[in-house]
Amino acid sequence: MSFAWHCNGFCRPGDSDFGKSGRFSTVSGFGALEEIGVDSDGQPWDRVAGKAAEEALQRDEATSEEDVGLSDTSDTDISKVKGLPQIRGGEGGYSKSVSLDEDGLAKDGLAYHDRDELRRNHVRLKVTDTMGAVPSSALQLIINNPGKIHDYYNIAKKPLGKGAYGVVTVGHVKATEAARAVKSILKAGMKDHLAALKYEIEIMKRLDHPYIVMLFEIFEDRDHIYLVMELCSGGHLQHYVDNRGHLTEANAAAVMQQVCRAVFYLHRNSVCHRDLKSENLLLSTIAPLNAAGTNSLKVADFGMSTFFRPNLMLNAVVGTPSHMAPEVVARCYNQNCDYWAVGVVMYYIMCGVEPFDPKSSEPKRFTIDFKSLVWVSVSEDAITLVQGLLCKSVEHRVTACSALQHPWMLNHGPKPPEALLKxxxxxxxxxxxxxxxxxxxxxxxxxxxxxxxxxxxxxxxxxxxxxxxxxxxxxxxxxxxxxxxxxxxxxxxxxxxxxxxxxxxxxxxxxxxxxxxxxxxxxxxxxxxxxxxxxxxxxxxxxxxxxxxxxxxxxxxxxxxxxxxxxxxxxxxxxxxxxxxxxxxx
The missing domain is CATH 1.10.238.10 (EF-hand)
Known part of the structure; x- marks a missing residue:
């Protein structure tokens, strides 16, 4: 059985260009992005995407306040709540004395403590304590779990994959035996890249979609950060196609429908993936991919992703060269670069080879070739959609939303089942x-x-x-x-x-x-x-x-x-x- 939790995100310091991960980035490290800097609190800040991230988090807070009918963002005065015992604390907020767990980390289960108080008590601050207190969009609560991961999960000893900074293993929820992927990240190796890691986590916390890998919980001990995520046990799409051959039009349409739905959702939430490829499309199970829906895909690996703002351009050359849109290479692009990558994936699953060789020079590098015999039996609608997604003109490129309504998708894709609401x-x-x-x-x-x-x-x-x-x-x-x-x-x-x-x-x-x-x-x-x-x-x-x-x-x-x-x-x-x-x- 092949598992897809390969460790693309664990790049070694010093990797550049076509590094160990097979991806290009002008700054090496765990999902490092060229635009990212660090603010005074050690949080990632991107001159373009950082503002979008800030606005996105503000929208999350505003949504929470709308849920309860609040008209302002002032802190809750808990002294006004009937029956609450009065507990006084320092300027950092209501608190009792700071206590440490067995790892020497702050054990804070009652209230928060300001950083000055922690420093005075010589308490090692957890990395998760420096993350913003924004609830997960999916779970509607703060997913940083202060407990020990082994109290909640049975972790397998054999890893699914290894990287420079940690491993991925299978974990089973003790209460239900539900299987999860547990990514264990060694903090010592990530010291210079924690801002990028936290940025990736903030993006994943905002995502809640059936075709996107979900982040469930975050744990931390003295040496590691643990990300508990959805397990995809069927390997990745590239492995599937390489072993079984290219897909029929009906099966390819089912796959592309799922990919386009996921990308449509990401862009609706101001997230540009920037590294969409068949290796980052994971299969939920080992069952065949077909129009009957016996298996499904999940978009994974947000190490290169960023928040974006409308009408503002990104300039970092990041991602996988074979899937990079021309405007990414030119260092002036927006979220439409993801549609180009979707087109590369569609071409690949329909004929078994990728359309572009990143080592080629212009004009051959971005020239599409339909001369293979495979394309002789492919419908004109399929070729038209591939060409639309791989359009060099960003303004005329087919979007994920448009692709879902394309004649090829409607004629060859699976029809939605009847929604029977009992x-x-x-x-x-x-x-x-x-x-x-x-x-x-x-x-x-x-x-x-x-x-x-x-x-x-x-x-x-x-x-x-x-x-x-x-x-x-x-x-x-x-x-x-x-x-x-x-x-x-x-x-x-x-x-x-x-x-x-x-x-x-x-x-x-x-x-x-x-x-x-x-x-x-x-x-x-x-x-x-x-x-x-x-x-x-x-x-x-x-x-x-x-x-x-x-x-x-x-x-x-x-x-x-x-x-x-x-x-x-x-x-x-x-x-x-x-x-x-x-x-x-x-």
């Missing part, structure tokens, strides 16, 4: 948005722990409803199936005074539709509970909720409402029994 599923969707943010996040955590077989029905239904292919279920799409009034009820989200409609993202949809009575077992709920119980004392206090290290900022009103909904015995804390009862309550 009454119980419809009821779950209607109720989910009325739940408080803590419960929605808790259900999302539980959904992330489930095995793919359990999630599959929700995934299939989501893809059937997402007719536009943008990775979201919109009001228009729900209205077409259920009518406007039902769609308004399902998508409504507000604070009782103002109601706003927000599209359903993928994991949120799974969290709303999985069978709670069957899936919310005691072991699963204990694992989910431990994610919120930061100090491990067996209860979740209002202070933990208000720290901002769990769900991001919460208003005093929302904190009170959350505690009132879950705290059944009135002790101002949420214990495990109360948590489990609330999760299984349908």
């Amino acid at each position: 009454p119980e599923v419809l009821d779950s969707l209607c109720r989910f948005r009325s739940e408080n943010r803590f419960k929605r996040a808790s259900l999302s955590v539980i959904a992330s722990l489930l095995d793919e077989k359990v999630v599959a029905p929700s995934r299939k239904l989501f893809m059937a409803l997402d007719e536009s292919g943008d990775g979201l279920i919109s009001f228009a799409e729900l209205s077409a199936k259920l009518g406007e009034e039902a769609a308004k009820v399902i998508l409504a989200r507000g604070d009782g005074r103002t109601v706003k409609q927000k599209d359903f993202a993928f994991l949120e949809f799974v969290a709303a539709t999985f069978d709670r009575r069957r899936c919310c077992t005691q072991d699963v709920c204990k694992t989910a509970f431990s994610v919120f119980d930061k100090d491990g004392n067996g209860s979740i206090s209002l202070l933990e909720l208000s720290s901002g290290k769990m769900l991001g900022k919460m208003s005093a009103k929302e904190l009170s409402a959350t505690l009132q909904a879950l705290d059944k015995n009135g002790d101002q804390e949420i214990d495990f029994k109360e948590f489990m009862q609330n999760m299984r309550n349908v």
